Amino acid sequence: xxxxxxxxxxxxxxxxxxxxxxxxxxxxxxxxxxxxxxxxxxxxxxxxxxxxxxxxxxxxxxxxxxxxxxxxxxxxxxxxxxxxxxxxxxxxxxxxxxxxxxxxxxxxxxxxxxxxxxxxxxxxxxxxxxxxxxxxxxxxxxxxxxxxxxxxxxxxxxxxxxxxxxxxxxxxxxxxxxxxxxxxxxxxxxxxxxxxxxxxxxxxxxxxxxxxxxxxxxxxxxxxxxxxxxxxxxxxxxxxxxxxxxxxxxxxxxxxxxxxxxxxxxxxxxxxxxxxxxxxxxxxxxxxxxxxxxxxxxxxxxxxxxxxxxxxxxxxxxxxxxxxxxxxxxxxxxxxxxxxxxxxxxxxxxxxxxxxxxxxxxxxx
Amino acid sequence: xxxxxxxxxxxxxxxxxxxxxxxxxxxxxxxxxxxxxxxxxxxxxxxxxxxxxxxxxxxxxxxxxxxxxxxxxxxxxxxxxxxxxxxxxxxxxxxxxxxxxxxxxxxxxxxxxxxxxxxxxxxxxxxxxxxxxxxxxxxxxxxxxxxxxxxxxxxxxxxxxxxxxxxxxxxxxxxxxxxxxxxxxxxxxxxxxxxxxxxxxxxxxxxxxxxxxxxxxxxxxxxxxxxxxxxxxxxxxxxxxxxxxxxxxxxxxxxxxxxxxxxxxxxxxxxxxxxxxxxxxxxxxxxxxxxxxxxxxxxxxxxxxxxxxxxxxxxxxxxxxxxxxxxxxxxxxxxxxxxxxxxxxxxxxxxxxxxxxxxxxxxxxxxxxxxxxxxxxxxxxxxxxxxxxxxxxxxxxxxxxxxxxxxxxxxxxxxxxxxxxxxxxxxxxxxxxxxxxxxxxxxxxxxxxxxxxxxxxxxxxxxxxxxxxxxxxxxxxxxxxxxxxxxxxxxxxxxxxxxxxxxxx
Numbered sequence: 022x023x024x025x026x027x028x029x030x031x032x033x034x035x036x037x038x039x040x041x042x043x044x045x046x047x048x049x050x051x052x053x054x055x056x057x058x059x060x061x062x063x064x065x066x067x068x069x070x071x072x073x074x075x076x077x078x079x080x081x082x083x084x085x086x087x088x089x090x091x092x093x094x095x096x097x098x099x100x101x102x103x104x105x106x107x108x109x110x111x112x113x114x115x116x117x118x119x120x121x122x123x124x125x126x127x128x129x130x131x132x133x134x135x136x137x138x139x140x141x142x143x144x145x146x147x148x149x150x151x152x153x154x155x156x157x158x159x160x161x162x163x164x165x166x167x168x169x170x171x172x173x174x175x176x177x178x179x180x181x182x183x184x185x186x187x188x189x190x191x192x193x194x195x196x197x198x199x200x201x202x203x204x205x206x207x208x209x210x211x212x213x214x215x216x217x218x219x220x221x222x223x224x225x226x227x228x229x230x231x232x233x234x235x236x237x238x239x240x241x242x243x244x245x246x247x248x249x250x251x252x253x254x255x256x257x258x259x260x261x262x263x264x265x266x267x268x269x270x271x272x273x274x275x276x277x278x279x280x281x282x283x284x285x286x287x288x289x290x291x292x293x294x295x296x297x298x299x300x301x302x303x304x305x306x307x308x309x310x311x312x313x314x315x316x317x318x319x320x321x322x323x324x325x326x327x328x329x330x331x332x333x334x335x336x337x338x339x340x341x342x343x344x345x346x347x348x349x350x351x352x353x354x355x356x357x358x359x360x361x362x363x364x365x366x367x368x369x370x371x372x373x374x375x376x377x378x379x380x381x382x383x384x385x386x
Numbered sequence: 387x388x389x390x391x392x393x394x395x396x397x398x399x400x401x402x403x404x405x406x407x408x409x410x411x412x413x414x415x416x417x418x419x420x421x422x423x424x425x426x427x428x429x430x431x432x433x434x435x436x437x438x439x440x441x442x443x444x445x446x447x448x449x450x451x452x453x454x455x456x457x458x459x460x461x462x463x464x465x466x467x468x469x470x471x472x473x474x475x476x477x478x479x480x481x482x483x484x485x486x487x488x489x490x491x492x493x494x495x496x497x498x499x500x501x502x503x504x505x506x507x508x509x510x511x512x513x514x515x516x517x518x519x520x521x522x523x524x525x526x527x528x529x530x531x532x533x534x535x536x537x538x539x540x541x542x543x544x545x546x547x548x549x550x551x552x553x554x555x556x557x558x559x560x561x562x563x564x565x566x567x568x569x570x571x572x573x574x575x576x577x578x579x580x581x582x583x584x585x586x587x588x589x590x591x592x593x594x595x596x597x598x599x600x601x602x603x604x605x606x607x608x609x610x611x612x613x614x615x616x617x618x619x620x621x622x623x624x625x626x627x628x629x630x631x632x633x634x635x636x637x638x639x640x641x642x643x644x645x646x647x648x649x650x651x652x653x654x655x656x657x658x659x660x661x662x663x664x665x666x667x668x669x670x671x672x673x674x675x676x677x678x679x680x681x682x683x684x685x686x687x688x689x690x691x692x693x694x695x696x697x698x699x700x701x702x703x704x705x706x707x708x709x710x711x712x713x714x715x716x717x718x719x720x721x722x723x724x725x726x727x728x729x730x731x732x733x734x735x736x737x738x739x740x741x742x743x744x745x746x747x748x749x750x751x752x753x754x755x756x757x758x759x760x761x762x763x764x765x766x767x768x769x770x771x772x773x774x775x776x777x778x779x780x781x782x783x784x785x786x787x788x789x790x791x792x793x794x795x796x797x798x799x800x801x802x803x804x805x806x807x808x809x810x811x812x813x814x815x816x817x818x819x820x821x822x823x824x825x826x827x828x829x830x831x832x833x834x835x836x837x838x839x840x841x842x843x844x845x846x847x848x849x850x851x852x853x854x855x856x857x858x859x860x861x862x863x864x865x866x867x868x869x870x871x872x873x874x875x876x877x878x879x880x881x882x883x884x885x886x887x888x889x890x891x
Contacts, residue, residue, distance in 0.1 A: 035721035038421070038428050040473050040537030044513045053445050053491040054410070055472065056418040064418055064431075071434045074417055083414045096536075098720040311520070 029106035030070075036063035036103050042093040047318045048086050051336050057086040059093040059103055066110045076119040084110055085121060086333055088283075089197040089324035091232070095286035095315070104197075105240060111199025123328050124198050131203040135189040135210070137328070138162040143189035146214045153220035154182040154254075155211065155234070157358075160226055161188040164358035170379035171226060171254045177386050178261045182224060185214040191233035192241055198325045205241050212238075215249060222250045224257065226379075227357030228291055229284040229323065236287070254379070255356050259294035262301045269385040274303040278310055278350045279378070280341065280364070281317030282357035292317065295356055295378055302385060308348050312341075322363035338367035345373055354378045393441050396462055400444055400486075403454045408445040408492065415443055419487050422472040422479040423534075424824065425731060426796065430876055432727045433792035438480055438876045440467065440487035447492045449605040453573040456603070456854075459486055460572060465857045468599035470511065470542030473534040475733060476824025478546060478598045482858045482877045490541055493605060496520055505564060507608040510541030526611050529556035533719045541604040546822025547596040551715055554639075554772040555646045555678070556612070558820065560595045567606035568594050571850040580608070593845065598822055599856040601849050615678035618646070619688050622707030623700040625671040628652055629744060630698040632769065632777075634673070636740045638691045639772050645691060647676040649711070650769040652747070659766060663718050664710055673700070674711045730788035730799060734806035736815035739776035743769070746813035747779055753809045754783050758802060761785045771819060778819040781806075797883035803827070804887045823860050825877075829884050831861030 042059050043049055049058040056065065065083060068074040076084075089104045097103075114120045115128075127137050135143045136158035144161075154175070160168040168184070175182050189211060195204035211234075215223055225231050231253055238245055245251060261267035279295050292314040299307055312318035321327065321337030342364065345353050355361050356378040365375050393411070400409045410416075420437035421427035431437055441464075446452045459466045465485030472479050481487050490511035497507040499521065506528060508517055514528075514535035521527055530543055531550035538548070543559040544566070556562065565578045578591035593601055625631035628650075635648045651660055656672040666672065675691060677684040692702070717723055725731040738746055747767060754765045767781035783802055789795045807817055807830055817827050817834050832839040839861075846853075846862045853865030858877060 035726065038423065038726070039721050039724075040423060040471060040534070041716070041720055042536065043471075044515045044536045049491075053489060054415060054443075055469075055489070056412070056415040061418045064421075065414055068417060068431070071432075073431065073434060073437065074414065079412055080414045083412075098714075098717045099723060101721075311523070316519075 029102060029109050032101045032103055032106040033063040033066045033110075035099070036060055036101055036106070037067040038064070041098075042096045045092040045096045045316055047090060047092065047337055048088055048333065050318070051333065051340060052086070056083050062087050062107050062110070063103060066106065076114050076117055081114055081119055081121060084114065085325070085329045087324055088319055088321070088326055088337070090283055090319040091287040092316070092318070095289075108197050108199060111197075112201050113199075115199040120199060121329055124200070127198060127325070127328055128200050128203060131190060131195050131200065131207065135207060136162065137190065137194070139188070141188060143210070144187040146183065146185050146217055148183050149217070149219045150181060150183045151220060152180050152182045152222040152224065153185045153215060153218045154224045155191070155226070155230055156184045156187045157226070157230060158188055158190045159359035159362060163362040164377070167226065167358040167361060167377045167379050170377065170383035171224075173383045173386065174258055174379060175224065175254065178258070178267050180222075183218045183220065185218060186211045191230050192237050193229060193233035194325060196237050196241065197323070198329070201241060204237065205243075208238055208241055208243055212243060212246070215246065221248060222252065224252060224254050226254055227282055227284070227360065228253065228288040229282070229357060229359065232284050232287040253288070253291065253294070255294040255298065256291060258382070259297040262297060269302050269382060271304070272302055272381070272385055274299070274305055274352065276308065276349055276351040277305075278308045278345055278348065278353055280310070280320075280345070280353050280355040280360070281313055282355050282360035283319035283323040285317035286315060289315070295354075298378065298382060299354070302382065308350055310344055310348055312344060320360055320363050322359050327363065334363075335367050338363055342368055342371045342373060346371065352376060354381060396458060396464065397442055399458050400442065400455065403458070404444060404446060404451055408447070410443045411441070416440055419443055419469065419481065422469075422474050422477065424475050424477040424480060424826065426477055426799065426826065426880065427480050427876070428727060429730070429795055430792055433790070433795070435792045436875050438482050439484065440481035441484045443487045443489060445489050445492045449567055449569055449575050452488065452569045452603050452605055453575055455486065455488060456569060456571055457573040459854050460852055463852055463854060466854055467856050468541070468545070468603050470539030470545070471513065471534065471537040473537040473542065474546060474822060474824060476546070476818070476822045476826040478822050478824035478856070478859055480825065482825060483864075483874060488603065490539060490603070490605070497606070499524065499526070499611075501526070504611050504613075505608050506611050507606065508540055509606050510539060510604045512540050514538050514540065514543065521611060522614065525614050527614050528562070528609055529612050530559050530562055533716050536716075540607055540609070544595050544604055544607060545598050547820060549771045549778070549820035551649070551770065552646050554648055555644055558771070562610045563591070563595065564608040564610060566591055566594060566604050566608070568602045568604055570602045571852075571855050596822070598824065598859050600846060600860045600862055601855060617681040617684050618676065618678040618712070619684050619705075620647075620674060620676040620708030620712050621705045622666075622703035622711070623673040623675055623695050624668055624703055625673060625698070625700050627699070628671040631671040631673055631700070632744055634695045634698045634700065635769065635772055635777060637694045639774050641690070641694075642774065643687045643691050645676060645687070645772070646678045647674060648769070648772050649674040652767045654764065655766040655768050658764070659718065663723055664707070664714060666707055674708045676708060676712070725782070725784060728788070730785040730795060731782055732799060732803055732806075733780065733782045733821060734803060734810070735778060735780045735819050735821060736807070736810035736817070737771070737776060737778040737819035738810075738813065738815040742814035743777055743779065746810060746815050747781070749813055750779075750781060750806055750809045753805050754802065757805060758783070758785070761788070761798070779815075793879050793883075796879055797886070800880070800883045801887045801891070804830075804884070805891055808891065825858045825880065828859060828861030829888065
């Protein structure tokens with residue numbers, strides 16, 4: 022069923038006066054502002070419906086401060102899909118030509134290039150095989166080292182992957198910006214590639230991509246192919262380590278942490294896999310941050326924030342780095358390429374060394 | 387109302403004090419702050435009425451900044467409405483006269499966790515659950531578990547004298563606070579004595595615990611904390627008769643068995659709420675009974691309490707229903723499990739001594755059910771905060787199809803509240819036990835306190851001679867605050883219906 026405001030209207034009606042998830046909202050944690058909290062966004066949409074407010078530069082700016090990170094929904098007893106309702110609200114704003122100018126610029130790029138980082142079309146898929154890896158746009162243009170390392174690690178377990186969606190966004194970014202048409206187009210193209218490869222297993226590089234193909238896809242009206250398994254690289258590798266099929270040369274790690282990347286809470290339990298991999302690598306356990314696992318706070322890479330709210334996005338990245346610094350962390354590891362890129366981008370002046378988990382693991386094969 | 391002030395000039399002054407990022411006049415921000423968790427203000431917005439917006443929102447980071455804001459507000463005679471989590475149900479954080487809304491959430495630092503004395507000192511704007519998580523990391527807990535913990539702040543726990551679900555053992559917020567830092571309306575920063583129990587003069591800390599921001603702003607508090615308990619024993623019991631269940635609770639409390647929780651649902655609640663949220667299909671009065679602490683002590687206390695319950699005919703439903711309630715104890719407050727608009731509802735809770743409680747409950751039930759049958763009103767209640775001398779009745783009325791007109795809805799709401807609360811007063815109850823007074827019950831404060839009320843008003847006049855602190859709340863007389871916001875339609879409508887109701891009933 023396509024995402025339209027009417028289809029998720031009950032959610033904004035429920036959430037507009039409910040305050041039960043505000044304590045986990047990363048935007049509110051930075052802004053302290055009720056308007057940029059889950060109930061604030063819901064009440065804004067509900068107020069526009071009632072004619073108490075209209076979509077103008079200021080209200081639209083407020084609406085685009087949501088990170089679409091999933092924390093509110095993950096901590097909601099009745100699992101209200103508020104992030105989808107907000108995306109639907111943004112879609113209405115876009116259709117009224119009231120969205121921030123940057124959104125229309127991104128829309129054009131997505132239509133023309135399938136990504137927002139380079140003026141290059143996605144690469145064509147070559148070959149067929151049992152397994153494929155969704156590389157995406159961030160993997161291709163921002164953090165290719167992570168992709169190379171993931172491919173090496175998978176190969177070490179005997180899995181040869183065909184890279185697909187190379188240079189193409191997942192449907193997540195377009196959808197969160199309020200561009201469901203573009204999201205559908207991108208999803209369709211990747212589904213066609215999966216079919217062309219004949220893959221029975223499709224790997225993704227992080228929880229954000231998992232969410233895009235597990236959940237967003239359905240809301241866009243598509244069905245993930247029943248015969249194809251969708252799994253995260255980290256989870257798969259951790260399973261291989263547990264089964265004794267993958268091992269690493271030990272490395273001395275001290276004062277380090279694993280940063281649970283944006284969207285972690287959308288894949289409950291996914292936080293165990295990277296920790297299992299680190300246990301296989303080092304005898305020293307990681308320092309655990311406060312905003313971890315079930316309450317993993319994002320670093321501002323989600324919700325289209327780096328484009329629509331660059332200042333807030335930077336504040337969130339710096340907040341995560343500051344937290345790690347306060348915990349005495351010297352090395353921060355994470356596995357999601359986009360998140361690693363976001364943290365590196367905003368780490369200026371920070372003494373913490375930022376490393377990709379896949380890169381570290383591949384170096385110890 | 388009052389003299390006009392130049393909001394722009396005040397904004398500039400506030401921005402110079404706090405930094406521009408911490409002052410807002412954005413329309414969308416003002417709109418969202420137009421309502422707290424109270425049914426009245428939510429309904430007002432729901433019906434598309436003119437919002438009760440603040441003129442300016444500020445986010446101070448320290449007591450000194452709060453003091454600076456109050457000095458500016460005092461000079462300009464602008465109302466200041468403290469806002470913690472906005473989770474109050476009585477309109478205590480509603481900016482009904484516009485002015486400056488002071489959001490405390492930037493003041494969220496934990497200053498010290500003292501594991502020797504078992505105390506935590508934190509700024510008042512910290513969210514309850516965030517504080518609790520930080521304590522849990524060390525095996526500690528602040529034993530104040532209100533349903534609003536996810537949204538309420540530490541200051542918000544104290545300002546209305548809040549209770550949590552384990553207050554029966556650990557006390558209310560007011561029992562857990564050792565000391566506080568408070569900014570007085572004139573900007574003076576004071577600290578109460580570092581311990582609450584002494585013989586060094588009167589307990590003036592009590593002036594701000596329960597004052598709901600009308601006498602100053604709490605900016606920091608030191609609270610008693612505990613080790614996380616070694617055991618927690620919960621079970622469900624079913625009484626055929628509410629009267630017997632109340633007697634069981636009374637004996638457990640007066641015999642000092644120190645229960646963690648006695649949560650007793652009346653028959654309608656058992657039939658509806660317990661069924662809806664916990665999926666238990668029961669007829670009678672459902673009770674959750676709990677104990678915690680050292681396993682052998684908790685087990686002995688539980689055994690003695692169960693003997694009392696069995697003597698009074700209780701059926702033991704085993705541990706699972708009790709544990710299920712514990713796991714889902716806050717689920718009742720998530721929509722759509724919670725009451726929500728377009729329903730009309732009000733929690734007219736009260737507290738009284740054991741000798742009055744049963745008559746009070748039945749009297750309130752009769753008053754509401756008999757007078758509002760035409761509205762198909764539902765009256766439900768549970769007894770959840772127990773003391774050695776009495777118990778709190780958490781009772782609610784619910785109307786599924788209230789009037790659509792905002793003024794009519796407000797009038798009906800105020801009328802039902804008035805009847806319910808006057809019935810409480812007539813049967814030895816208080817206006818409220820833990821939700822506070824706000825603007826909802828302010829008009830009844832003189833009636834409750836009688837000859838003592840002028841004393842409270844005199845204290846208010848002394849501390850806040852200009853009446854800038856949270857005007858319209860707690861029943862203190864409203865002076866004429868200057869404000870850029872001229873629309874007090876909600877306040878006028880609310881007062882009009884209250885005056886009419888008070889003269890009619």
